[in-house]
Each structure stands twice: as structure tokens, then as C-alpha cells.
Amino acid sequence: MNELKIFSDSATYDLFFSSNWDEIRTDIDRCAAVIIDDKVFGLYGEILNIQDKKIIKIKVSEDIKTPQTALDICEEMVLAGVTRDAFIVAIGGGVVQDLVTFAASIYMRGIDWVLYPTTLLSQADSCIGGKSSINFKSWKNILGNFYTPKRIYIQSQFLETLTDDDIRSGIGEILKVFMLSGQESLERLIEQMNCYQNDSRVLESLIFESLKLKNNILEVDALDNGLRLKMNYGHSFGHALEAATHFGIPHGIAVTIGLDVANYFALKQGLIEHHLFDRLHSTLTLNLIDSDFVDFNFNEFIRALEKDKKNKQGFYGLIVPVSQGEVELKFFEMNQINNSMIREYFTKYYSANVE
Ligand SMILES: NC(=O)c1ccc[n+]([C@@H]2O[C@H](COP(=O)([O-])OP(=O)(O)OC[C@H]3O[C@@H](n4cnc5c(N)ncnc54)[C@H](O)[C@@H]3O)[C@@H](O)[C@H]2O)c1
Ligand SMILES: [Zn+2]
Incomplete structure (x- = not known):
């Protein structure tokens, strides 16, 4: 064992x-x-x-x-x-x-x-x-x-x-862990994303790898004061989506979409290049199906985003990518320009109604 x-x-x-x-x-x-x-x-x-x-x-x-x-x-x-x-x-x-x-x-x-x-x-x-x-x-x-x-x-x-939705929900958190754990882990993830459905050993190895990567972070920051905050990558937007859809989608699927929004926001802020966004986007999309896209109200989404635990007065505290496999906590003013960037993501990539 x-x-x-x-x-x-x-x-x-x-x-x-x-x-x-x-x-x-x-x-x-x-x-x-x-x-x-x-x-x-x-x-x-x-x-x-x-x-x-x-x-x-x-x-x-x-x-x-x-x-x-x-x-x-x-x-x-x-x-x-x-x-x-x-x-x-x-x-x-x-x-x-x-x-x-x-x-x-x-x-x-x-x-x-x-x-x-x-x-x-x-x-x-x-x-x-x-x-x-x-x-x-x-x-x-x-x-x-x-x-x-x-x-x-x-x-x-x-x-x-488990249902397919529950498997994909788990894959959402695995995507998060691998995407913040350095350049190499993303390469390994991309290989495995295409074959875990047909091979339970691949799923078991994803579980083992994911736990090892998270445990490396716990070794340095068990109480979530610094490095461990990175595990919240995709979660500000993911939680806001869960709230705005009234928990209409499983947690890990909201996180999958949340990761994509965080990456798009980082792209718009000039933190990452287009080719990295595209690569991450095509990997995240492998974990999504049409029914994951549930109608929601954008103001409700923003109200939930404004309540995130990482925020400071007037600023969103977001975990965003800064290069392949590297993420950081950065602060962005809660203003019209930044909210429009977030809205733009949904207009471009979200195939359901956002009022
Ligand atoms: N504390 C933490 O560190 C932490 C981290 C991530 C997520 N969470 C929380 O975890 C929750 C999501 O967890 P989850 O996805 O495991 O959801 P869950 O516990 O709601 O389970 C999902 C569904 O699977 C069913 N189920 C469970 N085991 C099954 C099995 N073996 N076979 C068939 N059905 C089974 C459940 O009845 C449920 O319908 C969220 O509330 C989230 O906030 C907590
Ligand atoms: Zn989570």
C-alpha cells in the first residue's frame, strides 16, 4: 500500500x-x-x-x-x-x-x-x-x-x-493543483487529461500526484497564511459563479470556469501572453460540457466576488497566473474597467445568458 x-x-x-x-x-x-x-x-x-x-x-x-x-x-x-x-x-x-x-x-x-x-x-x-x-x-x-x-x-x-459530473468536478480541483505547480506539471497534466476516462490507473496517479503537490505546499504553510493561498486559484470567480447560479453547478466545475476567468483577467492585465492563455483555455475546456453553462445575473456575480475573503477594502484579491505554472496573489481595484474585463470573458466564452 x-x-x-x-x-x-x-x-x-x-x-x-x-x-x-x-x-x-x-x-x-x-x-x-x-x-x-x-x-x-x-x-x-x-x-x-x-x-x-x-x-x-x-x-x-x-x-x-x-x-x-x-x-x-x-x-x-x-x-x-x-x-x-x-x-x-x-x-x-x-x-x-x-x-x-x-x-x-x-x-x-x-x-x-x-x-x-x-x-x-x-x-x-x-x-x-x-x-x-x-x-x-x-x-x-x-x-x-x-x-x-x-x-x-x-x-x-x-x-x-460517481456520476460523470462528479468526476469532472474532481478533475477541476486537480487542474487547479497542476496549473499552479510549475511548468513541468502542466505538461504532465495535458498528457493525462486525454486518457484518464479510459484508464482508472491514470486517475489514481492523478490523485496521488495532486495530493503530493498540495502536501508540498502544506509543508511550508499549513495554516493558509501565505503560499497555501495559491490553492485558491480559480476560487474567487468559482465561488462567485456558484453563488450567482444558486449552486446550479458542482464546485469543481465552477472552479474550472473560475480558472479560465482568472487566466483571461491576467491576460487582459498584461500578466500573461496570449499563447499561454490559449493553452490553458484548451486544457480547461476538455473538462467542460454544454450543460455546465447556466444562466446567471452578472451583478449578483460581482456582489459575491466583492465578498471574497482575500479582498482588501476596495480591491479584489485574486490569484492570477504570471507565467506557466506560476500564480500570485495580486490586488485589483474594484472598478468599472476591471469589471468590464471580467464581463468580456463571459461574452466571449460562456455559452449561456449573462444578464
Ligand atoms: N475543506 C476543504 O478544504 C474543501 C476543499 C474543496 C472543496 N470543499 C467543499 O467540498 C464540497 C464539494 O465536495 P464534493 O464534490 O466531494 O461534493 P459532495 O460531498 O456534495 O458529493 C457530491 C455528490 O456525490 C455523492 N457521492 C459521494 N460519494 C459518492 C460515491 N462514492 N458514489 C456515488 N455518489 C457519491 C454525494 O452524495 C453528492 O451527491 C463543497 O462544499 C466544497 O466547498 C472543501
Ligand atoms: Zn475548491
Whole structure:
């Protein structure tokens, strides 16, 4: 079994690549509660052999990623008699991960937990880094903290039941990681983008590479104060698109489009050359299909963009490319000229109505 030592602000912890169901069954036997995506339970409940009294099922959607759901999980843990010395197991994608990170961190001032990510997005990106991101009212990911699991297992068989949209959503985050990790990684990504659909080993190697690249960043900046901010590439525009489409597209697909907008904005600001924009654009387009383009209101998009956590008073804080594989946080005035550049992207490349 492959293994990675994952960096955090304190101790390192282990991530294992697992090829059978033994570890997960053992953890389920020993833990005090299993918090699991309801859909994953329907698909894998029998293989996993979870006893009824231990299960806390979550009916997953973006709008249940709230403080209230995290508190509901805590309530169920109290009712199930989960004690401070026990550990809990989380099985699901990014939504379950965000909720359990938060709930585990506050339950009795912190309880141990083990993570089994089940989507491509969570296996290739979100499972490491220890962040929780919780939505509050209409504000996406506005609440959160850091609370790492004790162990993570990547079981690629979970991916077999994902929809094409969920696979492409995961690819969106993988595109982000490779596109900010130097010149060479972009070349490798372009090769692999054309063959991952037909070869699960290519997908597994993309997951491994993506985690290694993100882990290099965590080693230097586990708490997101500097270098790690680069992982937010594509996310200012991506989050604004999620808000303006009322979460009409999966997160990683919004990030794919968000990366393209960030690159176009950098082109217009004279930060990158046309040929680099074109190369990145044609790679990102491989991850998009017609139905990803959902109508939205541009003013709503700008209002969401203005609320981004990286902004300073009157300035957008954007992660933008400055050369192939290199991105930086730069500040741009919130004004008509800059907003028009963003709008121009949608006029040129976005095949749906932008009012
Ligand atoms: N905390 C972080 O560092 C971080 C990083 C990136 C994204 N996120 C968050 O993650 C969320 C997106 O994560 P996601 O894409 O994993 O979404 P998700 O958890 O909503 O899962 C997507 C869909 O796949 C289903 N599903 C999960 N596993 C499955 C499986 N094995 N087979 C079939 N269906 C399965 C779920 O029920 C859901 O319908 C967003 O809320 C985003 O903000 C958090
Ligand atoms: Zn993301």
C-alpha cells in the first residue's frame, strides 16, 4: 500500500492508498460512530457492514453544509453516547468532510476522527489540509477552522459509482493543483487529461500526484497564511459563479470556469501572453460540457466576488497566473474597467445568458 505523510501545523499524520475494504471494516468495528453520506450508505452499506446503532446518515447537498447540521451531528453523537476517548469515522465527499471536521473539532473540545473520502474531489484535494468550510446564510464557506483527522484512507473503488459530473468536478480541483505547480506539471497534466476516462490507473496517479503537490505546499504553510493561498486559484470567480447560479453547478466545475476567468483577467492585465492563455483555455475546456453553462445575473456575480475573503477594502484579491505554472496573489481595484474585463470573458466564452 502506498502511503504519504501529510503535513499540518503540528504533527504529521498518515494517508494510505487502500486496495481492499479491510481497513475500513476494522475502523468501523472499533469506532463510536460512523457519519456517512446517505447515498454512499445506500451503495456501500452492505460491503462496509455498519451496525445500525453507529450510523449517522447525512442527506448531502450544498445547502445542508451549515452550522445547524454540524450541531445536529453533535446531538446524535451525544445520544449515541460517544465519549471523549473514542474516535469517529467520516465517509463521504467534501460536504461530509467539512461538516465532520467542524463537528469533531467542537465535540467535547475535540474528538479523534478518521476520514474515508468517497468523491474524486475529496480524494484528490480536499481530504488533506484539515480545513472545515461551512456556509452561513447566503455566504459560502464563511465559517471554519482547522482540525485534521488522525488518518485518511483513499479507496479508489468508491469512485466507480460517481456520476460523470462528479468526476469532472474532481478533475477541476486537480487542474487547479497542476496549473499552479510549475511548468513541468502542466505538461504532465495535458498528457493525462486525454486518457484518464479510459484508464482508472491514470486517475489514481492523478490523485496521488495532486495530493503530493498540495502536501508540498502544506509543508511550508499549513495554516493558509501565505503560499497555501495559491490553492485558491480559480476560487474567487468559482465561488462567485456558484453563488450567482444558486449552486446550479458542482464546485469543481465552477472552479474550472473560475480558472479560465482568472487566466483571461491576467491576460487582459498584461500578466500573461496570449499563447499561454490559449493553452490553458484548451486544457480547461476538455473538462467542460454544454450543460455546465447556466444562466446567471452578472451583478449578483460581482456582489459575491466583492465578498471574497482575500479582498482588501476596495480591491479584489485574486490569484492570477504570471507565467506557466506560476500564480500570485495580486490586488485589483474594484472598478468599472476591471469589471468590464471580467464581463468580456463571459461574452466571449460562456455559452449561456449573462444578464
Ligand atoms: N475543506 C476543504 O478544504 C474543501 C476543499 C474543496 C472543496 N470543499 C467543499 O467540498 C464540497 C464539494 O465536495 P464534493 O464534490 O466531494 O461534493 P459532495 O460531498 O456534495 O458529493 C457530491 C455528490 O456525490 C455523492 N457521492 C459521494 N460519494 C459518492 C460515491 N462514492 N458514489 C456515488 N455518489 C457519491 C454525494 O452524495 C453528492 O451527491 C463543497 O462544499 C466544497 O466547498 C472543501
Ligand atoms: Zn475548491
